[in-house]
Amino acid sequence: MIFREVEDRDLIKRAKKGEVDAFNALVSRWEKRVFNYLYKLLNRREDAQDVAQEVFLKAYQNLRKLEDAGKFTSWLFRIAHNEAYSLLRRSRPEDEFVMDPASGDTLRRLYPSETALAVASAMERLTGEQREVVVLKVYQGFKFEEIAEVLDQPVSTVKSRLYTALDVLKDVLAPIERVAERRSGDRS
Amino acid sequence: MTCPDVRALLFDNLPEPEKERLRAHVSGCEACRVETERLKATTQALRSVPDEEPPVRIRFVSDRVFEPSWWQRLNPFGGPGLLAHAALAISTLAAAAIIISTQWGGFAARPAANVRAVQVDQAAFDQKVQQSVDARLNVAVAQAVREAEARQDVKFRGMLAEYHKQQQQDEEKLVHQVEAAWRYEDQLKTRALYAALEKPANGAGQ
Numbered sequence: 383m384i385f386r387e388v389e390d391r392d393l394i395k396r397a398k399k400g401e402v403d404a405f406n407a408l409v410s411r412w413e414k415r416v417f418n419y420l421y422k423l424l425n426r427r428e429d430a431q432d433v434a435q436e437v438f439l440k441a442y443q444n445l446r447k448l449e450d451a452g453k454f455t456s457w458l459f460r461i462a463h464n465e466a467y468s469l470l471r472r473s474r475p476e477d478e479f480v481m482d483p484a485s486g487d488t489l490r491r492l493y494p495s496e497t498a499l500a501v502a503s504a505m506e507r508l509t510g511e512q513r514e515v516v517v518l519k520v521y522q523g524f525k526f527e528e529i530a531e532v533l534d535q536p537v538s539t540v541k542s543r544l545y546t547a548l549d550v551l552k553d554v555l556a557p558i559e560r561v562a563e564r565r566s567g568d569r570s
Numbered sequence: 571m572t573c574p575d576v577r578a579l580l581f582d583n584l585p586e587p588e589k590e591r592l593r594a595h596v597s598g599c600e601a602c603r604v605e606t607e608r609l610k611a612t613t614q615a616l617r618s619v620p621d622e623e624p625p626v627r628i629r630f631v632s633d634r635v636f637e638p639s640w641w642q643r644l645n646p647f648g649g650p651g652l653l654a655h656a657a658l659a660i661s662t663l664a665a666a667a668i669i670i671s672t673q674w675g676g677f678a679a680r681p682a683a684n685v686r687a688v689q690v691d692q693a694a695f696d697q698k699v700q701q702s703v704d705a706r707l708n709v710a711v712a713q714a715v716r717e718a719e720a721r722q723d724v725k726f727r728g729m730l731a732e733y734h735k736q737q738q739q740d741e742e743k744l745v746h747q748v749e750a751a752w753r754y755e756d757q758l759k760t761r762a763l764y765a766a767l768e769k770p771a772n773g774a775g776q
Contacts, residue, residue, distance in 0.1 A: 402630070405631060413627070417624040418622060438631075439631070442631050495618075497615055500615065501618070516616070551612050552612045
């Protein structure tokens with residue numbers, strides 16, 4: 383990861399000097415992660431693709447404003463977060479967005495395994511804010527401080543959202559009985 | 571005894587001594603051990619859903635789709651365009667002229683004329699833009715027509731050559747057929763002649 387970070391720093395430095403190829407390399411490196419973050423938030427592939435395109439365009443236009451190259455990731459996801467919420471506000475004006483049943487169906491079609499069905503079902507129970515924190519922490523592997531930067535929220539709020547979400551998810555994905563069964567299986 | 575927050579063991583970036591302290595607690599506390607295992611099972615289940623490849627590669631800024639149009643190239647400042655800047659400047663000057671005239675009274679008696687001047691400038695700008703667009707369109711259309719005509723010309727020449735070749739082959743074939751007919755006719759005449767010659771000889775012998 384250290385090597386990767388150094389490479390990113392180098393690419394950012396070169397891209398800031400106007401080397402388009404260096405920025406292209408950053409796009410290739412980050413497009414999958416940004417797309418999947420947006421896909422899990424927006425639940426529509428086309429929307430995720432379009433917004434991801436916007437994200438990288440805005441990143442290119444504003445790269446000179448990024449003072450600390452070490453914060454590129456959280457800066458990039460901050461743009462993605464803003465773009466995603468901008469789209470959600472345009473399409474769903476209410477403050478809190480929820481996953482509609484059709485989106486759950488989409489997930490089930492994409493991942494037709496039993497666990498994936500359970501994951502899709504469990505994620506539907508979360509609020510948009512909780513789901514985003516889960517995506518950033520569990521799927522994207524961000525630190526709490528980075529998530530706080532992406533969401534522009536205090537670390538305590540981020541932790542609270544994650545732990546509340548996990549309390550919901552635990553009941554669906556890892557009920558006490560199942561854990562107890564596994565433990566007894568491990569012992570025998 | 572109050573249990574520590576064992577969730578930090580899984581999700582926080584704790585220093586190693588702190589992690590060790592929490593691990594020691596979990597190993598001796600049944601409730602915390604169950605809680606930790608449930609959290610691990612939950613995150614494992616979540617991560618079992620794989621990431622997807624984007625359906626289409628994100629376009630690079632260097633891709634042709636992002637190249638500036640001829641219209642944008644007119645403007646070196648990245649704003650709304652040189653002609654738009656010119657229009658803005660003209661409008662501003664015209665507005666300034668109106669203000670000066672109304673303030674100083676020099677042209678106060680003819681404000682309508684000044685308003686018309688602004689309108690005329692706007693119209694001139696629109697006309698200039700239209701002319702520019704038309705000129706570029708004409709060039710593009712003329713180019714397209716030239717290319718189409720060139721393609722048609724090549725195609726026509728090919729067809730003509732093919733036609734001449736076919737015609738020549740047909741003529742040669744006809745000549746062969748005529749020659750063959752002549753040869754056949756000659757053969758018939760020769761046979762008839764022989765037949766005529768043989769008949770009196772047979773009759774004379776009877």
